[in-house]
Amino acid sequence: MKLHSKTTLALVASVFAITAYAQDSGTLKKIKDSGAIVLGTRESSGALAFTLGDGKYVGFHTEMAEKIASDIQKQLGMSQLKVTYQPVTSQNRIPLVQNGTVDLECGSTTNNAGRQKDVAFAMTTYVEEGRILTKASSGITGIAGLNGKTVATTTGTTSVQTLRKNKRAAGMDFKEVFGKDHADSFLLLESGRADAFVMDGQILAGLASKAKNPADYKIVGEVLSVEPIACMMRKDDPAFQKAVDNSIQAMVKSGQLAKMYDKWFMQPIPPANTKVGLPLSDATKAAWANPNTKPMEEYALP
Amino acid sequence: MSWDWKVFFQDTGGGQTYLNWMMSAWGWTLLVSACSLVVALVVGSIMGIFRTTPVKALVWLGNAWTELFRNIPLLVQIFLWYHVIPSIFKGLQAVPDFVAVVIALGFFTSARISEQVRAGIQALPRGQRYAGLAMGLTLPQTYRFVLLPMAFRIVIPPLTSESMNIIKNSSVAFAVSISELTFFAMQAQEETSRGVEIYLAVTFLYFISAFAVNRVAAVIEKRVQVPGMIGGGK
Numbered sequence: 159m160k161l162h163s164k165t166t167l168a169l170v171a172s173v174f175a176i177t178a179y180a181q182d183s184g185t186l187k188k189i190k191d192s193g194a195i196v197l198g199t200r201e202s203s204g205a206l207a208f209t210l211g212d213g214k215y216v217g218f219h220t221e222m223a224e225k226i227a228s229d230i231q232k233q234l235g236m237s238q239l240k241v242t243y244q245p246v247t248s249q250n251r252i253p254l255v256q257n258g259t260v261d262l263e264c265g266s267t268t269n270n271a272g273r274q275k276d277v278a279f280a281m282t283t284y285v286e287e288g289r290i291l292t293k294a295s296s297g298i299t300g301i302a303g304l305n306g307k308t309v310a311t312t313t314g315t316t317s318v319q320t321l322r323k324n325k326r327a328a329g330m331d332f333k334e335v336f337g338k339d340h341a342d343s344f345l346l347l348e349s350g351r352a353d354a355f356v357m358d359g360q361i362l363a364g365l366a367s368k369a370k371n372p373a374d375y376k377i378v379g380e381v382l383s384v385e386p387i388a389c390m391m392r393k394d395d396p397a398f399q400k401a402v403d404n405s406i407q408a409m410v411k412s413g414q415l416a417k418m419y420d421k422w423f424m425q426p427i428p429p430a431n432t433k434v435g436l437p438l439s440d441a442t443k444a445a446w447a448n449p450n451t452k453p454m455e456e457y458a459l460p
Numbered sequence: 461m462s463w464d465w466k467v468f469f470q471d472t473g474g475g476q477t478y479l480n481w482m483m484s485a486w487g488w489t490l491l492v493s494a495c496s497l498v499v500a501l502v503v504g505s506i507m508g509i510f511r512t513t514p515v516k517a518l519v520w521l522g523n524a525w526t527e528l529f530r531n532i533p534l535l536v537q538i539f540l541w542y543h544v545i546p547s548i549f550k551g552l553q554a555v556p557d558f559v560a561v562v563i564a565l566g567f568f569t570s571a572r573i574s575e576q577v578r579a580g581i582q583a584l585p586r587g588q589r590y591a592g593l594a595m596g597l598t599l600p601q602t603y604r605f606v607l608l609p610m611a612f613r614i615v616i617p618p619l620t621s622e623s624m625n626i627i628k629n630s631s632v633a634f635a636v637s638i639s640e641l642t643f644f645a646m647q648a649q650e651e652t653s654r655g656v657e658i659y660l661a662v663t664f665l666y667f668i669s670a671f672a673v674n675r676v677a678a679v680i681e682k683r684v685q686v687p688g689m690i691g692g693g694k
Binding site: 248249252270272273276313314315316318319322323325326334335336337338342345349350351 | 472473474475543546547553557634635637639643646647649650651652653654655
């Protein structure tokens with residue numbers, strides 16, 4: 159009987175996942191015993207992690223996760239390590255890490271205090287900044303310029319909350335519209351239904367770079383929110399966490415992480431060979447220089 | 461995993477709790493559903509009746525309407541009403557989101573109701589129509605006093621399903637930025653990281669809303685039944 163190889167792999171992986179978890183042993187032991195690691199990834203998280211279709215996953219955090227996996231392979235002295243990818247969504251990523259389906263999730267997960275109750279985070283490797291994208295001709299230069307305007311953002315993102323807090327703090331009045339995904343929100347801006355689009359800076363930069371005429375759009379004004387993005391793994395597994403952090407720190411020291419950043423954020427990337435064009439921010443540089451797992455709540459706005 | 465139902469008493473950062481927000485979202489769901497149902501029932505009945513008249517132009521109109529709105533997916537229709545039509549007719553950009561979604565959901569469901577009303581009318585023996593006309597009633601009078609009273613009784617059960625469907629289908633309103641239950645669920649689970657609790661609560665609200673419609677329809681069905689006739693033979 160010849161089972162489909164992917165199915166077999168998935169079956170084997172899940173059997174190992176269940177037994178490994180039942181024995182309550184660490185992730186490193188599970189990886190060694192099964193000869194496989196499951197990386198959680200995203201299908202569309204800007205240049206951080208995305209798919210090219212056909213089961214191919216790429217991006218800044220995806221490449222970093224692959225390097226972590228190969229470092230772990232070396233540490234465990236394994237001759238072979240099978241790397242499988244499990245695409246996750248913001249709804250299922252935490253349960254999938256908790257139940258052992260995914261060993262290490264490197265996508266666009268914000269490290270916050272609420273999630274630290276359920277999962278552990280590696281050191282912060284990217285600091286996301288909430289920004290405002292607007293048409294270059296709009297005359298909006300910052301949050302103050304949004305008074306009386308219509309502001310778009312995407313349902314199911316923390317930007318909605320950011321907007322709500324800013325609105326309340328500044329005592330401003332603007333109308334909010336919500337796109338069902340980033341492309342939809344961008345369409346609201348493009349078609350003139352919205353005057354501005356508030357979202358993570360790298361997503362805005364990516365969308366604008368793929369627009370019909372990128373020069374028509376501009377990221378303006380102050381940073382509205384700061385969120386540390388980090389790889390996520392099971393809680394209470396210090397050995398695995400240490401292995402992951404060591405691997406990342408070695409990449410920082412050797413300059414490899416900076417090279418990866420340059421590759422995904424400054425150079426033309428697939429599928430359309432466009433540049434995101436978002437230079438390494440001071441906040442991200444600081445996170446690399448001082449490895450930490452501070453949750454979002456401990457970051458102050460600049 | 462651990463439960464944390466206290467999440468509903470957290471502040472959203474906008475001066476209200478998630479519970480307040482969920483209740484207002486529930487209100488939007490019910491409002492969208494109710495308005496769409498009115499549109500769907502009125503338009504659907506008219507189109508269904510048109511399709512059974514002897515007037516060719518009306519039959520054509522009813523058929524065209526039904527096939528147009530029944531063969532395009534609901535989410536695509538919402539997109540058309542919200543993005544495409546206003547970009548062709550610039551003046552329509554000012555139409556509120558709420559109206560767009562009520563039109564989309566109402567017209568989509570009207571196609572289904574038109575089909576059911578047509579089936580109800582055609583289920584009646586042809587002799588009833590002839591008898592009405594032979595009595596000297598005009599065509600509209602025949603419909604009003606002979607055909608429709610029985611046809612509507614026949615189609616109460618499928619109309620009940622349609623009314624319950626409209627509550628569930630109203631979830632597409634999140635796509636045009638109406639802050640109804642599905643929108644609330646997607647947003648609140650991201651903000652609180654307590655997806656399971658949020659989705660369970662929202663599921664429960666959808667269930668009781670649809671079930672309430674079901675019970676109301678059952679009462680109506682019982683009240684209007686005619687002993688010894690179609691729908692009254694239980």
